Amino acid sequence: QGLRIDGKAAAAELLEQVKEDVQAVVKHGVLPTLAVILVGDDPASDVYVRNKVRAAENVGIRSLEYRLPASTSEAELLQRVKDLNADASVHGILVQMPVPKHISEAAVIQAIDPRKDVDGFHKENVGALSQGQDTLVPCTPAGCMLLLRKVLGQDGLRGLHAVVVGRSNIVGKPMAALLLQADCSVTVLHSRSKDASALCRQADIVIAAVGRPAIIGADWIKPGAVVIDVGINRISTLEGKTRLVGDVDYDAVAPIARAITPVPGGVGPMTIAGLMANTVKAARMQAGM
Numbered sequence: 001q002g003l004r005i006d007g008k009a010a011a012a013e014l015l016e017q018v019k020e021d022v023q024a025v026v027k028h029g030v031l032p033t034l035a036v037i038l039v040g041d042d043p044a045s046d047v048y049v050r051n052k053v054r055a056a057e058n059v060g061i062r063s064l065e066y067r068l069p070a071s072t073s074e075a076e077l078l079q080r081v082k083d084l085n086a087d088a089s090v091h092g093i094l095v096q097m098p099v100p101k102h103i104s105e106a107a108v109i110q111a112i113d114p115r116k117d118v119d120g121f122h123k124e125n126v127g128a129l130s131q132g133q134d135t136l137v138p139c140t141p142a143g144c145m146l147l148l149r150k151v152l153g154q155d156g157l158r159g160l161h162a163v164v165v166g167r168s169n170i171v172g173k174p175m176a177a178l179l180l181q182a183d184c185s186v187t188v189l190h191s192r193s194k195d196a197s198a199l200c201r202q203a204d205i206v207i208a209a210v211g212r213p214a215i216i217g218a219d220w221i222k223p224g225a226v227v228i229d230v231g232i233n234r235i236s237t238l239e240g241k242t243r244l245v246g247d248v249d250y251d252a253v254a255p256i257a258r259a260i261t262p263v264p265g266g267v268g269p270m271t272i273a274g275l276m277a278n279t280v281k282a283a284r285m286q287a288g289m
């Protein structure tokens with residue numbers, strides 16, 4: 001049976017570190033501040049925003065919450081972002097996605113000052129990441145890297161073959177860039193890939209970021225591989241309830257994997273912790289520390 005990677009414990013550890021970093025920055029007279037904007041009243045987004053605000057409070061980061069009606073125009077939202085860009089007391093800006101259909105997600109992301117882009121989605125940060133520069137990196141893939149280093153050691157990824165399943169801008173692509181930077185050989189699979197399971201079976205490291213419940217079974221995994229499951233899928237149970245499952249068939253894969261993240265309790269907690277880490281990092285950079 002493979003090691004069950006405890007994302008909750010790893011996230012708690014990271015948050016403890018962030019808390020210390022916040023205190024150090026505060027000693028220099030800077031109070032790290034995160035502005036979170038939510039447009040509309042999507043219930044899932046509402047939960048995400050509340051969790052982020054609570055996490056910020058717990059580590060001593062000041063948070064500003066802006067809840068705007070679904071009718072907010074793109075121009076109004078962009079103006080809000082501009083105001084926060086100009087406010088030197090704000091170090092991180094996050095617009096909770098998805099935004100209502102009449103607003104361009106890309107326009108919103110590009111409007112955020114790259115130095116305050118704690119999600120790491122701005123083109124400037126994406127470019128810096130792909131060039132291997134130190135920058136604000138998307139929180140979910142950054143969290144996956146921390147988990148991998150916990151299992152494999154700081155330099156333990158070097159030379160390994162990593163397969164990333166999924167090529168989204170928020171997970172798959174930045175994940176591939178980070179793995180490349182850690183000296184992995186990287187393969188990216190997606191919905192058009194031929195023989196995906198056979199390619200995946202060659203991997204020493206598998207990152208699943210597809211969004212389909214249990215699509216990755218034991219026949220996708222080489223015995224001894226380390227498996228990181230990013231997927232969060234809500235499925236209905238026979239009892240008429242819902243529960244969360246990953247993209248990996250945990251019960252089938254855990255017996256052959258060297259280590260594997262559960263869902264929930266794996267990558268999820270690392271994402272929020274990563275956001276807090278990015279906010280302090282942004283504050284330090286803006287203060288010239």
Ligand code: NAD
Nearest residue numbers: 140166167168171190191209210211230231232267268271
């Ligand atoms: P997305 O829909 O943007 O991208 C999914 C990717 O999967 C696409 O690139 C697509 O080509 C690929 N794909 C689809 N079907 C495939 C198949 N049969 N074989 C191989 N590849 C296939 O999704 P996303 O935003 O990257 O999110 C992926 C999953 O991760 C979702 O379940 C999402 O909820 C979850 N997620 C979790 C966290 C977290 O904090 N743990 C953060 C972000 C996303």
